[in-house]
Amino acid sequence: MSSEHIDEVSGISTTGHEWDGIRELNNPLPRWWVTTFYITIVWAIGYTIAYPAWPMLTSATRGVLGYSSRNHVKNELAAAEAAKAKYVAAVKSKTVSEIAADDALREFAVAAGGAAFKVNCVQCHGSGAQGSKGFPNLNDDDWLWGGSAEQIQQTITHGIRFASDPDTRLSEMPAFGDIITADQIAQVSAYVASLSGLVRDASLIEPGVKVFAENCVACHGDIAKGNRELGAPDLTDAIWLYGPGEAAIAAQVRAPKHGVMPAWIGRLGETKVKELAVYIHSLGGGE
Amino acid sequence: MNGNVIGCARLEMHVLDKTVERLEAEAVNSTKTRQPLYAPRKKIFPKRASGSFRRFKWLVMAITLGIYYLTPWLRWDRGPFAPDQAVLLDLANRRFYFFFIEIWPQEFYYVAGLLMMAGIGLFLITSTVGRAWCGYTCPQTVWVDLFLVVERAIEGDRNARMKLDAGPWTTHKLVLRVSKHTIWLVIAAATGGAWIFYFADAPTLLREVFTGTAAPVAYITIAVLTATTYTFGGLMREQICTYMCPWPRIQAAMLDENSLTVTYNDWRGEPRSRHAKRVQAAGQLVGDCVDCNACVAVCPMGIDIRYGQQLECITCALCIDACDGVMDKLGKKRGLISYATLSDYNANTAVATGGGSGAVKPSLLLTADGTFSDRLAHFHIRKIFRPRTFAYMGAWSAVGLALLYSLLARERLEVNVLHDRNPQFVTLSDGSIRNGYTVKLLNMVPEPRTIVVTMQGLQGAEMSVVGIDLPAARSFAIPVEPDRLKMLKVFVRQPANQVEDTAQTFKFRVEDMASFESDEYTATFNAPETAR
Secondary structure, rough: OOOEEEEEOOOEEEEEEEEOEEEOOOOOOOOHHHHHHHHHHHHHHHHHHHHOOOOOOEEEEOOOOOOOOOHHHHHHHHHHHHHHHHHHHHHHHHHHHHHHHHHHHHHHHHHHHHHHHHHHOHHHHOOOOOOEEEEEOOOOOOOOOOHHHHHHHHHHHHHHOOOHHHOEOOOOOOOOOOOOOOHHHHHHHHHHHHOOOOOOOOHHHHHHHHHHHOOOOHHHHHHHHEOOOOOOOOOOOOOOOOOHHHHHHHHHHHHOOOOOOOOOOHHHHHHHHHHHHHHHHHOOOOO | HHHHHHHHOOOOOOHHHHHOOOOOOOOOOOOOOOOOOOOOOOOOOOOOOOOOHHHHHHHHHHHHHHHHHHHHHOOOOOOOOOOOEEEEEEEOOOEEEEEEEEEOHHHHHHHHHHHHHHHHHHHHHHHHHHHHHHHHHHHHHHHHHHHHHHHHHHHHHHHHHHHHHHHHOOOHHHHHHHHHHHHHHHHHHHHHHHHHOOOOOOHHHHHHHHHHHOHHHHHHHHHHHHHHHHHHHHHHHHHHHHHHHOOOHHHHHOOOOOOOOEEEOOOHHHOOOOHHHHHOOOOOOOOOOOOOHHHEEEHOOOOOOHOOOOOOOOOOOOOHHHHHHHHHHOOOOOEEEEEEHHHHHHHHHHHOOOOOOOOOHHHHHEOOOOOOOOOOOOOOOHOOOHHHHHHHHHHHHHHHHHHHHHHHHHEEEEEEEEEEOOOOOEEOOOOOOEEEEEEEEEEEOOOOEEEEEEEEOOOEEEEEEOOOOOOOOEEEEEEEEOEEEEEEEEEEEOOHOOOOOOEEEEEEEEEEOOOOOOEEEEEEOOOOOOOO
């Protein structure tokens, strides 16, 4: 830092800084610039008075306008709730079939149901409702307990084999490993696999028909088309909850697995359940 | 040619010395007092100019202001399903209407193209006639001009305003100042007010604005634009151009030796003298410039053009008018300050200095009978046509023609398809494979249309649509509202024995049966390995 230095060319004093012989001129700022600068300072002070700003020991100054970002979000959420109140009320008062038949209402319910699905259902059914082994795919047209909007609503409301709900959908296939012989299991598995065109050993089918008639028709029906009253699956189609093929069928005959779905009415309430039902019904398999 | 001839030609000089008043004006950036850009503002009191450029500027002002204020009120019939405002930026519905053109957001490249044309056009104009944009059509220039009209009408011309400004605060001064600023604010409010009419139906919005029922954003816009117009046009004026605008910096690179700029022809004016006769009597040379400062007094930027082309000069040409007036009074030829190119200027300087060495000798410019020598260069229209301007013109036309072609050839019916990603396919109970698609039909005309959606390819497959009771088919018709997008959830189902590959392509074709306008989208159909 040198003492005052006057630039020879311009005759203006420099700031005293020098870099490799280059000096910085000490020019005055234009008045409009300086004024603007002071205005921003005044504005900033006013801002800290008007809005929460100064940190204190436990919180911060509140600001005279009483603004808080939490309230801001709260108000926005309330406004969003108010904006959709009309639809929510309609969903509440109408049946799921009526909702599905009304374009605007269906669109709303599908969006709301889709959001609820992402939170509550994807853990088992997958983010695209595509399911996996043991967890039904909700996109297809195969329904264990019925695929109408009302039947889906019933399933979501009370769940499946959910002990604490008295109205839950209930069925249980016996473990035939204790009832019939291993040979019979192989025979009936071959027959069931043949119903949907899967590869099979032809010699086992004939006795398999007999085993099926004696043990299975009560629930799965004469022609193995299943029974939705009992949640008994259609054995003639291409969809296998526990996997296709004789081995998977045999395993399910010997010691069946039974999936459990909770009753959602207590947690989600009727409106949400209706929205979910309409959403699932819209996935392409709804009846 | 000799000194006597010049003396005869300017015999009347001593009379004129008395009649032309020397104005008290000094350039804010004269070398004597030149400050760096960072300096307190010096007040400028532009004097009223009159002449052909001033008349041209009045005309341009009337046209540009007319366009700005009146455009939103023009009507254009588009039928019952679209607004009838000729120019409308409908932000809420994301539509832009410009007479017979309607633009959707995804067609914003038209605006980008227009901006390119504006940029190249600015280059073209600048390389030929200098900063004509700055001097005549820039909103800053036009509004400052308008505000100066008000200022002159209330406070008087230059001298009266300077006197008023320097004088003490009297009631008279207060009344003048308050009325000036009030009128400025009214103009500013009208300017901000006119802007919002481009964004909504003008007559409706006008009624709403005055009944207090318009949207808050309308009032905020008016307030902001009123403030900027008043500040920029009334208070900051030339500082906007000097400090804030980037164009004065860019123009230095845009001008070349063949661009017309406002030029002080010092080869003719120098040596300037306020007392030509006395100087002449003393045997010294005298140029045409009588140093009356008229050119400085009228300048809205407050500069002296005699220092040559400079950053602050917006080439409004008012100094040409002022100087021509003085030259007329003196009985001299006009054009001491004129639109000239650098090459002409250099050629004439060479003539005046006898080949470029030594000082300007006015005698070298004149013929024996006192008129200007025919060796002097004059601007020729040919100079506008040079490779550079052809390149600009070519680029400008290319963009323009490309826009025009795409505008004339554009489709007003579109289909966009989104294939479901999760799940990519669904196996149905009969083994057939289903894929889901979100199909968006864009009816981009303001009339309702019935669109036929057809599948092409993918043998044996059929479509069904969620929420619409249609039999599964390979084609269906659906009404689409005017000027709207219709979103459909379409399921395509193919029997297992027809599946040829894990990924097959097929087309969604949409067609309007009335106009036969159509569009296609090639989509993919996915299937599991086992379905084949």
